[in-house]
Amino acid sequence: MPASVASTAPAGPAASGSSYRPALTLLASLFFMWGFITVINNTLLPHLRAVFDLNYTQTTLIESVWFIAYFVASIPSAKLIERIGYQRSLVTGLLIMAAGALGMVLAASLPSYGVTLAMLFVIASGITLLQVAANPYVAVIGSPETSSSRLNLVQAMNSAGTMLAPLFGAYLILGRSKSGTAQEGTVLSAADRLADAHSVILPYVLVAVVLVVLAVVIGRFRLPAMGSATSRVAREERSNHSLWKHRNLVFGVPAIFIYLIAEIGVANLFVNFVSQPTIANLTHEQAGRYLTFLWGGMMVGRFAGSAIMQRIEAEKVLAAVSVAAFLVMLVTVFSTGPIAMWALISVGLFHSIMFPTIFTLGIKGLGPLTEEGSGLLIMAIAGGALVVVQGWLADRYGLQSSFLLTAACELYILFYALWGAKPTQALPDETVTAG
Structure with a gap:
């Protein structure tokens, strides 16, 4: 896809040293922002559930629309990057997100469930444009042996955004609405729902302003040249190889897809889960604050993982955490x-x-x-759309039992770490060279 790369010798000092640090620092701000905006949804969903009187299936459909955007917008994003270039595409993605954030103000003013879905799709499409370029770009800078460590380090900034977003959402959305400060099961009047809907306006105006400012900064920043040294490999050379002969990619695409079901299901249903009388008996506002610990754990884990994978093979670390995740999900389901x-x-x-x-x-x-493999992996983020399956399970079998789906997802990740991730017919590693 669009993170253009070239077959070169192993990265030298220019490719792995300080020449890329300013660019990576700027990219880290993008990882922070799209993590922040994505996780606002976790506090937005219980809010919209109350405003529009939704069941769990309808609530998780909101998140499904968000992740469908990854599938729909990935290929158009790649084409756009090829047409207007890397830097302009980053600016465009941020402006698309800002437009969607302002659209959320319209949706809250009406209020309208349909317009809300449409505007969240627009925001997610802008994030897709950023994701399609940024993830593979970071992965191919520097030594291939430390690519997992490098991407985990930058993704830690994504987790910093996801850690702060619940506090932002709990205070400015849930904390300013009756549904957010009332006990689970409180019945709202039509006037209460209208007032609650308007509580979304200020947060999304603030988000839109920050996105526009960030777009201006990136537009004026001198990113490393992505010129002929990193142009797409000739079509004739690529045609001699097949993606489907690489086991690590073939099983990696469903691994990303399935992992997203697990991550998004936990995050989206967290507030409703811990609010239950048999769990923590909290208001949605209080539960939203605890969500910070969930995302804070992801940030700590990525910083730690970046360091650990300098010494231990990534496959072994991935296997260990998948086993641990499976065990704690069983505790979640079978305890109170x-x-x-x-x-x-x-x-x-x-x-x-x-x-x-x-x-x-x-x-x-x-x-x-x-390039092509990176694009397929980014498209697999659409797996988050299947969180609606967990919503259906929650409606039919109970919210707590629905987390058995998450436990099952962890087992596939374990399979991938132990066997699916082993490369077959490996080709020379790709690196980005300094422009």
């Missing part, structure tokens, strides 16, 4: 009270390294096919 709540919180620590590690293992040894 604070034990169940803290078990669910702790899964964030074990989920932390999964996405960046699966991504870098998936493109390992793809050589001139790294």
Whole structure:
């Protein structure tokens, strides 16, 4: 896809040293912002559930629309990057997100469930444009042996955004609405719902302003040249190879897809889960604050994982955390009270390294096919759309039992770490060279 790369010798000092640090620092701000905006949804969903009187299936459909955007917008994003270039595409993605944030103001003013879905789709499409370029770009800078460590480090900034977003959402959305400060099961009047809907306006105006400012900064920043040294490999060379002969990619695409079901299901249903009388008996505002610990665990885990994978193979680390995640999900399902709540919180620590590690293992040894393989892995983020399946399970069998789906997802990640991630017919590694 659009993170253009070239077959070169192993990265030298220019490719792995200080020449890329300013660019990586700027990219880290993008990882922070899209993590922040994505996780606002976790506090937005219980809010919209109350405003529009939704069941769990309808509530998780909101998040499904968000992740469908990854599938729909990935290929158009790649085409756009090829047409207007890397830097302009980053600016465009940020402005698309800002437009969607302002659209959320319209949706809250009406209020309208349909317009809300449409505007969240727009925001997610802008994030897709950023994701399609940024993830593979970071992965191929520097030594291939430390690509998992490098992407985990930058993804830690994504987790910093996800850690702060629940506090932002709990204070400015849930804390300013009657549904957010009332006990679970409180019946709202039509006037209460209208007032609650308007509580979304200020947060999304603030988000839109920050996105526009960031777009201006990136537009004026001198990113490393992505010129002929990193142009797409000739079509004739790529045609001599097949993506489907690379086991690590073939099994990596469903690994990303399945992991997203697990991560998004936990995050989206967290507030409703811990609010239950048999778990923590909290208001939605209080539960939203505890969500910070879930995402904080992901941030800590990514910083720790970045250091650990300098010494231990990424596959072994991935296998260990998948086993731990499986065990704590079983505790979540079969216990009650604070034990169940803290078990669910702790899964964030074990989920932390999964996405960046699966991504870098998936493109390992793809050589001139790294672009196409990266694109497929980004499209697999659409797996988050299937969180609606967990919503259906929650409606039919109970919210707590629905987390058995998450436990099952962890087992596939274990399979991928132990066998699926082993490269077959590996080609020379791809690196980005300094422009």
